[in-house]
Amino acid sequence: MSLIPDKPPFKLLDILYKKEFILFVVLVSILIINSNISPYFLDLYNLIDSTFLFSEKAIIALTMTFVIIARQIDLSVASIIAVSSVVLGYTTSLGYDTWLVLLLTLLSGTLCGAFNGAIITKFAIPSIIVTIGTMSLFRGLAYSFLEDSYYNKFPKLVGELGGGYLYGYIPYAFLTFILLAFVFAFILHKTSIGKKIYSIGNNPDAAQYTGIAVDKYTFVLFTLNGLFSAIAAIFLSGRLSSVRPNIAFGWELEIITMVVLGGVYIYGGSGSILGVVISIFILGMLSFGLGLLNVPGVGIIIFTGLLLILSIGFPSFVRTLRRKNE
Amino acid sequence: MKKILLNRDFILFSIILIILIAVGFANPLFITPKSISDVLTDTSILIILALSQMIVILIRAIDLSVASNLALSGMLISLLSTVHPELPVYYFIALSCVIGTTLGVLNGISIAILKVPFIVTTLGTLSIYRGLIYFVSDGKQVYSNEFSEDFLALIHFKFLSLSFLFWLAVVVFIIIYVLLNHTRFGRNLYSLGGNPDAAKYIGVNENKYIIMAYSLSGFFAGLCGYLWVARYSVASTQIAIGFELTVISACVVGGISVMGGVGTVLGCVLGALLIGLIRNALPAVDISQFWQLAISGAIILLAIIINTKTEQRKEKTIMVEN
Numbered sequence: 001m002s003l004i005p006d007k008p009p010f011k012l013l014d015i016l017y018k019k020e021f022i023l024f025v026v027l028v029s030i031l032i033i034n035s036n037i038s039p040y041f042l043d044l045y046n047l048i049d050s051t052f053l054f055s056e057k058a059i060i061a062l063t064m065t066f067v068i069i070a071r072q073i074d075l076s077v078a079s080i081i082a083v084s085s086v087v088l089g090y091t092t093s094l095g096y097d098t099w100l101v102l103l104l105t106l107l108s109g110t111l112c113g114a115f116n117g118a119i120i121t122k123f124a125i126p127s128i129i130v131t132i133g134t135m136s137l138f139r140g141l142a143y144s145f146l147e148d149s150y151y152n153k154f155p156k157l158v159g160e161l162g163g164g165y166l167y168g169y170i171p172y173a174f175l176t177f178i179l180l181a182f183v184f185a186f187i188l189h190k191t192s193i194g195k196k197i198y199s200i201g202n203n204p205d206a207a208q209y210t211g212i213a214v215d216k217y218t219f220v221l222f223t224l225n226g227l228f229s230a231i232a233a234i235f236l237s238g239r240l241s242s243v244r245p246n247i248a249f250g251w252e253l254e255i256i257t258m259v260v261l262g263g264v265y266i267y268g269g270s271g272s273i274l275g276v277v278i279s280i281f282i283l284g285m286l287s288f289g290l291g292l293l294n295v296p297g298v299g300i301i302i303f304t305g306l307l308l309i310l311s312i313g314f315p316s317f318v319r320t321l322r323r324k325n326e
Numbered sequence: 327m328k329k330i331l332l333n334r335d336f337i338l339f340s341i342i343l344i345i346l347i348a349v350g351f352a353n354p355l356f357i358t359p360k361s362i363s364d365v366l367t368d369t370s371i372l373i374i375l376a377l378s379q380m381i382v383i384l385i386r387a388i389d390l391s392v393a394s395n396l397a398l399s400g401m402l403i404s405l406l407s408t409v410h411p412e413l414p415v416y417y418f419i420a421l422s423c424v425i426g427t428t429l430g431v432l433n434g435i436s437i438a439i440l441k442v443p444f445i446v447t448t449l450g451t452l453s454i455y456r457g458l459i460y461f462v463s464d465g466k467q468v469y470s471n472e473f474s475e476d477f478l479a480l481i482h483f484k485f486l487s488l489s490f491l492f493w494l495a496v497v498v499f500i501i502i503y504v505l506l507n508h509t510r511f512g513r514n515l516y517s518l519g520g521n522p523d524a525a526k527y528i529g530v531n532e533n534k535y536i537i538m539a540y541s542l543s544g545f546f547a548g549l550c551g552y553l554w555v556a557r558y559s560v561a562s563t564q565i566a567i568g569f570e571l572t573v574i575s576a577c578v579v580g581g582i583s584v585m586g587g588v589g590t591v592l593g594c595v596l597g598a599l600l601i602g603l604i605r606n607a608l609p610a611v612d613i614s615q616f617w618q619l620a621i622s623g624a625i626i627l628l629a630i631i632i633n634t635k636t637e638q639r640k641e642k643t644i645m646v647e648n
Contacts, residue, residue, distance in 0.1 A: 119627065125630055133575075133624075137623025250453070299461075301453045301454075309436055313436055314440075
């Protein structure tokens with residue numbers, strides 16, 4: 001009887017076939033191309049400031065990774081940002097203390113997420129359709145509350161968090177993202193919670209039979225996604241120092257692109273935090289580079305959409321071809 | 327009799343009547359024939375798009391790119407009409423449909439051949455098609471005075487004091503009704519949505535049907551591209567932005583199940599009418615336009631919860647009988 005090893009033996013060649021490695025190669029080539037095209041790209045201050053463009057989205061992408069690995073999707077995150085930003089502006093205008101303002105903002109996002117989770121698990125409705133509904137419900141609440149006015153006064157701490165640097169170098173939003181990425185990578189890859197999330201995504205019924213409380217996990221993941229949207233809302237409002245109901249419009253797409261491009265399978269069960277982090281840098285450096293070349297935002301939107309479709313379509317097309325040849 | 331009273335479409339029809347009467351009490355001007363004909367005209371594009379979205383939802387998919395497709399087709403023919411105003415209007419309509427169908431086929435190919443999940447594909451093309459509008463138009467608008475008279479005239483044509491748009495919606499309704507209920511293509515769509523594996527075993531070519539469904543969705547989006555531009559006599563980068571959600575909510579309210587294979591053509595039209603009625607009734611009863619989005623969101627959620635509840639109950643009954 002031969003023993004089956006816990007882990008497959010380590011081979012250097014295997015690394016080359018990993019999604020993360022391919023993503024890393026793409027990232028490096030983007031960096032090289034960018035620095036050759038524009039002399040301003042490799043400037044340390046420019047690079048640091050470019051992280052402002054994606055840090056808030058990246059924070060949500062972390063919890064979104066969990067949600068998608070568990071075979072769910074959340075299209076309402078950008079609308080939750082709108083709700084939380086409005087709560088942030090409103091509670092500030094009431095003259096509450098900073099800690100209370102922040103607490104209520106985080107609470108509003110958490111409640112929105114819990115609302116999603118409750119409807120999805122209680123009524124057993126697919127999350128895509130529930131969050132399409134709450135996407136307009138939450139955004140609509142922000143509109144009906146704020147109408148065509150705006151908030152531009154926030155606690156000093158919020159402005160500092162959104163636009164400030166630790167020791168004058170590291171933006172707080174970026175720092176938060178990096179620290180959270182380590183925490184999430186640890187939870188997903190090194191704890192039993194992570195293993196359970198993978199097994200829910202691979203086969204929810206089987207996971208249920210092995211004793212995993214699938215509904216409880218789903219509910220918590222959506223609540224967490226709401227909380228993180230609120231955290232992103234604080235950074236974003238502080239950075240823009242103005243809140244309108246259309247804040248973060250269309251971000252759900254960009255966040256899902258970050259996750260899916262990072263190799264997370266859209267129907268759940270596979271993916272890694274490392275892949276998502278690399279893909280966040282790819283997208284961030286890409287739009288920063290294109291921006292330096294004066295390519296308008298629209299060009300970046302088209303490019304992102306194409307990248308999203310091709311990054312999934314190309315590998316599966318190659319797989320189909322190979323199967324046919326066999 | 328009990329069967330009729332519990333029929334989904336009948337309940338939906340009653341709700342529409344009740345809302346109509348209630349709003350009529352609050353504001354009698356709302357239920358004059360003129361005003362009702364305006365509501366019907368205003369809802370026609372939604373009805374056409376909901377019917378074509380229904381085809382896609384029946385096979386367990388969703389087309390999120392319809393509004394962007396509509397806007398891109400509309401913008402392209404508007405730009406052409408500013409350069410060649412002498413061309414007949416039918417030419418523009420045909421061209422708009424061709425562009426829309428092409429964009430739809432691209433969706434279908436990505437989903438069926440490249441095996442990119444529909445949600446990823448149509449979310450992607452939602453932004454690609456929208457982005458291309460900026461690209462082709464340079465972000466500029468085409469205003470009403472730049473269209474030829476011929477281009478805008480057709481939309482103002484009236485028959486029996488009801489608008490061209492309304493009659494067109496009626497024609498599309500009849501076509502889709504026949505297509506889904508009385509052709510092999512339509513019944514196969516239902517079977518693919520109801521049980522894809524079983525459908526494949528009886529010889530339904532899934533990929534072909536996916537591409538067909540998305541090209542039909544694209545065709546009608548293209549048609550509505552012309553209708554939208556001509557009706558509002560303006561083409562901009564922003565037209566119909568977010569309209570895909572209204573279309574999907576019309577389907578969901580109309581009882582088209584997002585799990586596939588369930589729903590009637592009449593229900594879909596009634597769902598669209600209900601949404602259109604509410605959108606038009608809000609200003610009539612002095613509710614701010616800003617509430618519209620929140621109310622449509624709440625309606626989608628409510629409708630989907632009711633749908634799921636009734637479906638789950640049916641499933642339980644079947645299990646007991648066995």
